[in-house]
Amino acid sequence: MIINESQKVGKVYLLGAGPGDPGLLTIKGKTLLELAEVVIYDALVSKEILGMINPYAEKINAGKRRGNxxxxxxxxxxLLIQKAKEHAIVVRLKGGDPFVFGRGGEEMTDLMAEGIPVEVIPGITAGIAAPAYANIPVTHRGYSSSVTFVTGHESAGKYRPDVNWKAIALGSETIVIYMGIHNLSHIIPELKEGGLDEKTQIALIRWGTTPAQEELYGTLGDILDQVETTGFSAPAIAIIGKVVGLKMKNQE
Ligand SMILES: C[S@@+](CC[C@H](N)C(=O)[O-])C[C@H]1O[C@@H](n2cnc3c(N)ncnc32)[C@H](O)[C@@H]1O
Incomplete structure (x- = not known):
């Protein structure tokens, strides 16, 4: 597409690819992938979704680039700024939702500071979709009226404010933790100190919504041992709270 004089620069679309199942990409997202001239994508985006990109588009894997x-x-x-100066439709394709632990806000701010128009197309976030595919509702009448989405990344304090686990423990009935599997040995004692009981139920879901989805169920008292014995690893989310018990109840 030719950029005319009045337009000067193209537009960057921050597009959420959803959590893994290609069927969870929005219709708007699919249309944009078909029209895109450049797509810069992240590591967790599925092959099927990459296969929907306009065959003539330049595809750049941002997940594979070197450096810290x-x-x-x-x-x-x-790169986004440079491409937006050369092309009309530049898509920044991110796993899940671009604004949920996806650095979409930072990219939007930097692009806008350069005068580049940005449009955000939300995606289905892993913290809702992975539990849904495991038949766990994140809220449920009589079980949970509130849900917190929180990063469990060890370096949370470096890029984002430190997480106040003790406040979260009793501040929300369902807790959904992203990027926390490697840090559960720190998070669980903090949640217990904050008032959560040993018997509080927890589910870990790995590769949610994909054919490789794996689930591990336990309590705050035994999940660390289970992770060690099974070798359960990322990318996964943790769901903590009574709603995990609803799944167990429905299976009885
Ligand atoms: C950098 S965050 C990006 C989150 C993404 N923006 C979203 O809205 O889902 C990456 C983390 O999301 C979680 N995640 C992403 N896709 C997942 C999936 N299919 N199953 C389970 N967890 C997933 C994992 O905790 C992973 O470490």
Whole structure:
């Protein structure tokens, strides 16, 4: 597509690819992939969704580029700026939702500071979709009226404010933790100190919504041992609270 003089720069679409199942990509998202001239995508985006991209588009894997995390982010933003100056439709394709632990907000801010128009197309986030595919509702009448989405990444304090686990423990009836599997040995004692009982139920869901989905069920008292014995690993989310028990009840 030719960019005319009045337009000067193209537009960057921050597009959520959803959690894994290609059927969870929005119709708007699919249309954009078909029209895109450049697509810069992240590591967790499925092959099927990458297969929907306009065959003539330039495809760039942002997940595979070298350097440390902050350099990688800077490089990606600079690349987006450069591509938006050369093309009309530039898609930044991210796993799940771009604004949920996806650095979409940072990219939007940097692009806007350069005068580049940005449009955000939400995606279905893993923290809702993975429990849904495991038949766990994140809220449920009589079980949970509130849900917190929180990062369990060890370096949360570096990129985002530190997580106040003790406040979260009793502040929300369902807790959904992203990027927390490697840090559960720190998170669980904090949640217990914050007032959660040993018997509080927890589910871990790995590769949610894909054919490789794996689930591990336990309590705050035994999940660490289970993770160790099974070798359960990322990418996974943790769901904590009574809603996990609803799944067990429905299976009885
Ligand atoms: C950088 S965050 C990005 C989250 C994404 N923006 C979203 O809205 O789902 C990556 C983390 O999301 C979670 N995640 C993403 N896809 C997942 C999936 N299919 N199953 C389970 N967890 C997933 C994992 O905790 C993973 O480490």
């Amino acid at each position: 995390h902050s350099l990688l982010q800077l490089e990606t933003t600079q």
